[in-house]
Amino acid sequence: MTELALDIRGISKSYGDYQAVKALSLAVPKGAVYGLLGPNGAGKTTTIRMILNIIAPDEGTISLLGRANTDVGMMDRVGYLPEERGLYKKMQVRRVLRFLAELKGMSAKDADRGIDSWMERLSLKTPEKDWGLAKVEELSRGMQQKVQFIGTLLHDPDLVILDEPFSGLDPINAQALKDTVVDLKKRGRTVIFSTHLMDNAERLCDSVCIIARGDKVLDGTVAGVKAEHGGNNVALSVAGGSETISRVLSDHQLVERVDDSNRFFEVALQKGADPQALLRRLVEAGAVVQRFELVQPSLHQIFLEKVGATGVEAGMSGHG
Amino acid sequence: MAKLWVVIKREYTEKVRSKWFIISTIFGPVFFAAITILPGYMSMRGMKNAQIADIRILDATGAGMGQRVADRLKAQHENMQRLPVGRGTVPSVSTASTVLTVEPEKLAAAESLSTKLVMSKESQGYLVLDSATINSKKARYAGRNASSIQEMELIQNAVSSAFLASRLESAGIPAARIDSLTRSRVDVSAERIDEKGRGGSGLVSAIFGFVIAFLLYMMIILYGQNVLRGVLEEKTTRVAEVVMSSVKPDILLAGKVIGVGAVGLTQQLVWFASAATLMAYGAQMAKAMGMPNMSAIVFPSVSPLLGVSLVLFFLLGYTFYSALFAAVGAMVGSQEEAQQAAQPVMMLLVASIIMVQPIMFNPSGTLATTMSLLPFSAPIIMPLRMSATQVPTSEVVGSLVGLAIACWAAIWVSARIYRVGLLMTGKRPSLKELVKWVRYA
Numbered sequence: 001m002t003e004l005a006l007d008i009r010g011i012s013k014s015y016g017d018y019q020a021v022k023a024l025s026l027a028v029p030k031g032a033v034y035g036l037l038g039p040n041g042a043g044k045t046t047t048i049r050m051i052l053n054i055i056a057p058d059e060g061t062i063s064l065l066g067r068a069n070t071d072v073g074m075m076d077r078v079g080y081l082p083e084e085r086g087l088y089k090k091m092q093v094r095r096v097l098r099f100l101a102e103l104k105g106m107s108a109k110d111a112d113r114g115i116d117s118w119m120e121r122l123s124l125k126t127p128e129k130d131w132g133l134a135k136v137e138e139l140s141r142g143m144q145q146k147v148q149f150i151g152t153l154l155h156d157p158d159l160v161i162l163d164e165p166f167s168g169l170d171p172i173n174a175q176a177l178k179d180t181v182v183d184l185k186k187r188g189r190t191v192i193f194s195t196h197l198m199d200n201a202e203r204l205c206d207s208v209c210i211i212a213r214g215d216k217v218l219d220g221t222v223a224g225v226k227a228e229h230g231g232n233n234v235a236l237s238v239a240g241g242s243e244t245i246s247r248v249l250s251d252h253q254l255v256e257r258v259d260d261s262n263r264f265f266e267v268a269l270q271k272g273a274d275p276q277a278l279l280r281r282l283v284e285a286g287a288v289v290q291r292f293e294l295v296q297p298s299l300h301q302i303f304l305e306k307v308g309a310t311g312v313e314a315g316m317s318g319h320g
Numbered sequence: 321m322a323k324l325w326v327v328i329k330r331e332y333t334e335k336v337r338s339k340w341f342i343i344s345t346i347f348g349p350v351f352f353a354a355i356t357i358l359p360g361y362m363s364m365r366g367m368k369n370a371q372i373a374d375i376r377i378l379d380a381t382g383a384g385m386g387q388r389v390a391d392r393l394k395a396q397h398e399n400m401q402r403l404p405v406g407r408g409t410v411p412s413v414s415t416a417s418t419v420l421t422v423e424p425e426k427l428a429a430a431e432s433l434s435t436k437l438v439m440s441k442e443s444q445g446y447l448v449l450d451s452a453t454i455n456s457k458k459a460r461y462a463g464r465n466a467s468s469i470q471e472m473e474l475i476q477n478a479v480s481s482a483f484l485a486s487r488l489e490s491a492g493i494p495a496a497r498i499d500s501l502t503r504s505r506v507d508v509s510a511e512r513i514d515e516k517g518r519g520g521s522g523l524v525s526a527i528f529g530f531v532i533a534f535l536l537y538m539m540i541i542l543y544g545q546n547v548l549r550g551v552l553e554e555k556t557t558r559v560a561e562v563v564m565s566s567v568k569p570d571i572l573l574a575g576k577v578i579g580v581g582a583v584g585l586t587q588q589l590v591w592f593a594s595a596a597t598l599m600a601y602g603a604q605m606a607k608a609m610g611m612p613n614m615s616a617i618v619f620p621s622v623s624p625l626l627g628v629s630l631v632l633f634f635l636l637g638y639t640f641y642s643a644l645f646a647a648v649g650a651m652v653g654s655q656e657e658a659q660q661a662a663q664p665v666m667m668l669l670v671a672s673i674i675m676v677q678p679i680m681f682n683p684s685g686t687l688a689t690t691m692s693l694l695p696f697s698a699p700i701i702m703p704l705r706m707s708a709t710q711v712p713t714s715e716v717v718g719s720l721v722g723l724a725i726a727c728w729a730a731i732w733v734s735a736r737i738y739r740v741g742l743l744m745t746g747k748r749p750s751l752k753e754l755v756k757w758v759r760y761a
Contacts, residue, residue, distance in 0.1 A: 080565040086558035103566035
C-alpha cells in the first residue's frame with residue numbers, strides 16, 4: 001500500500017442539533033486525484049475545512065502526509081482554493097500573491113519568481129501588459145479566478161484541495177484547471193477536489209468518495225466503484241416511435257431506472273433482467289436502434305442511485 | 321511568529337500606502353495649525369478693522385458723558401492702529417465720533433434721524449446715553465455692526481469707563497486724576513498650582529487636556545472602525561477563508577489590530593512632530609504674520625508620567641475598542657448592517673466624550689473619578705483628568721490595570737466571535753446565538 005496523503009479517521013462535526021459530518025473516514029493515497037462528491041449540503045465544505053484545520057472536528061483524527069494536521073507548519077504544504085473565492089480588491093495583484101505565498105512560509109524573493117512564471121503561463125503577463133501591477137478590482141472575473149488559482153499553487157504544495165473548483169469557471173479557465181490538475185498528478189502531487197459535477201469527476205479522478213448528509217455513501221477507485229455497480233446498464237440511442245418506446249422503458253419488470261437525455265438514454269436494468277429481451281421489445285415497438293451497448297454505469301448514475309436511496313432513508317450506508 | 325509578522329506587514333503597508341492615510345496625515349497638522357493660529361489672526365484683524373470711532377453719540381444725560389465716551393473710543397482706536405497687524409494698513413476713516421447733545425424730550429426725534437442716517441450708510445451706528453445711563457447703568461446702541469462682539473465690547477468698555485469717570489467726578493476727585501485712574505488696565509494671568517507647586521497656565525492645560533481627550537477619542541474611533549472595515553472586507557470578499565487556511569484566526573485578528581494600531585501610531589508621531597515644530601517655530605511664524613502675542617501659546621510641560629500614560633491609554637483603549645469593532649465586523653454581512661451593529665460600541669465612546677466638559681470643570685469630582693476608572697471611558701477620561709489636575713498615582717495604576725483586564729476579556733470574546741463569524745454567512749446573529757458562538761468556539 002502506498003503512503004497516504006490524507007488519512008481521516010472517524011471525524012464528526014455538529015452545529016448545535018445539526019450534524020454536518022458523521023463519523024467519516026477517508027484514505028487518499030499520495031499522488032492520487034481524489035474526488036469528494038456529494039449534493040449541496042452534504043458536508044463537503046465542512047470536511048474540507050476540518051482537513052485544513054480551519055475548524056476542529058468534534059471527534060476523530062486527521063493526518064496529512066503522515067502527521068497530524070494540527071502540527072505546526074503542516075498547512076504550508078497544503079494549497080486551498082475555496083468554493084467562495086475572493087481577494088483583497090484594493091490590493092495590487094502581485095502584492096496579494098506575495099502575501100498569500102508569505103503566509104505559506106515562502107520568502108518574498110521566491111514568491112516573486114514563482115509569480116512571474118505563473119503569470120506568464122496563464123497569460124496574465126504578456127510583453128504588452130503586466131496585470132500583476134494592476135489592482136485586483138481592475139481585473140475581469142476570469143482573470144481574478146486565474147490569480148486565485150495561482151495563489152493556491154504558488155508555494156508548490158504537496159496536497160492541493162479544491163472546493164467546487166469548476167463552479168463559475170468559463171470554459172477556457174476550466175480547461176486550464178484540468179490541465180493543471182493533470183500536471184500536478186504527473187509531478188506526484190495529491191489533488192483532492194469536491195464537486196457535484198459527475199462528468200468532471202469521472203474524467204479526472206482516480207478515486208472518489210460520495211457523501212450525502214454528512215455520511216459516506218461509498219468510496220473507492222473510479223474503476224472499482226463502476227465495476228461493483230456495473231453489468232446491467234445499457235446505453236441506448238433510438239430514432240422514431242417515442243410513445244411506444246417510453247412505454248417499454250417504463251416497464252418495471254425489465255427496467256429499474258432510466259436517465260432520459262432526450263436523444264440518449266442510460267438504462268439500468270432490473271437485477272437478472274435480460275438485455276436481449278429489452279432489445280427485442282424495443283424493435284417490436286418500432287424503434288430504430290442506433291446504439292445499444294452494455295456499459296458500466298456512469299458515476300452520475302451511481303450517484304443518483306446511491307444518494308437517491310439515502311435521500312429516502314437517511315443514515316443508510318453504502319453497499320457491501 | 322513569522323505569520324503574525326506577515327499579516328501585520330500587509331495591514332501596515334497597505335494602509336500607509338492608501339490615499340486616505342497620506343491625505344489625513346499631511347492635512348491633519350495643516351488643519352491643526354489652521355485652527356490654532358487662524359482664530360488669533362482673525363481676531364487681531366477683526367480688532368484692527370473695528371471702526372467704532374465714527375459713531376453718533378446722542379447725549380441726553382446733560383452731564384457731558386457723550387464727550388467722555390467719544391474721547392475714550394478715540395483713544396482705543398489709536399491704540400489699535402499701533403498694533404502691527406497685517407501687511408497693508410487699513411484706511412482709517414474719520415476717527416472722531418460725532419457727539420450730539422440733545423434735550424431728553426427731543427431724544428426720540430434725534431434717534432429717528434440717526435436711524436435714517438445709519439440706513440443711508442452715512443453713519444455706522446448711534447449710541448444713546450440718557451438718564452437711564454446715569455441712574456441704572458444702561459445705554460443703548462443701534463447700528464450696522466451691532467452683532468460684532470469685539471466692537472460692542474469696545475463700546476461697552478468706553479461707556480463703562482466714562483460712567484466710572486463721571487461717578488468719580490461727582491465724588492470730588494480732580495479731573496486729571498480721574499483720567500489716569502480710569503485708563504489703567506490690569507491684565508490677569510492665570511497660573512495653575514498643584515502639589516508640586518506652580519506651573520503652567522490653567523487655561524492652557526485645560527485646553528491641552530481637552531485636545532488630548534478629543535484626539536484620543538478621534539483616533540480610537542477612526543482606527544477602531546478601520547479594523548471593523550478590514551474585517552468586514554475580508555469576510556465579504558471571502559478572502560478570509562483562504563487566509564485562514566494558512567493562519568489561525570487569532571493570529572489574523574492580532575495582526576490586524578497591531579497593524580492598524582501601528583498605522584495610528586505612525587500618524588500620531590507625524591502629528592506630534594509637526595505640533596512640536598509648530599510650537600518651536602510658532603512664535604516666529606506668528607510674528608511673521610504680524611501677531612506678536614502668539615508666543616503666549618506655550619505647550620504645557622508634559623511630565624514623563626503623563627507622557628507614558630498617554631501612550632499606554634491610547635494603546636489599551638485602541639486595543640479594547642478595536643477588538644470590539646472586529647467582533648462587530650465578523651458578525652455582520654454588509655456595511656449597512658455594520659453601522660447598526662456598531663452602535664452599542666459607539667455609544668460607549670460617545671458617553672465618554674460628552675462627559676468631557678463637566679469633568680473638565682470638576683476633574684476631581686465623583687463623576688470624573690468614576691469614569692476615569694471604568695475601562696470603557698478610562699482611555700479618554702483619565703488622560704483628561706491627568707492634564708487638568710493631579711491624579712493620585714494609585715488611581716492611574718488602578719485604571720490602567722482595569723483597562724488591561726477589560727482588554728484581555730474583549731480580545732477573548734472577540735476572537736471567539738471572530739473565529740465563528742468570519743466563515744458565517746446570512747442573517748446577523750441574535751444575542752443568544754452570539755453567546756453560543758462564544759461558548760462553542
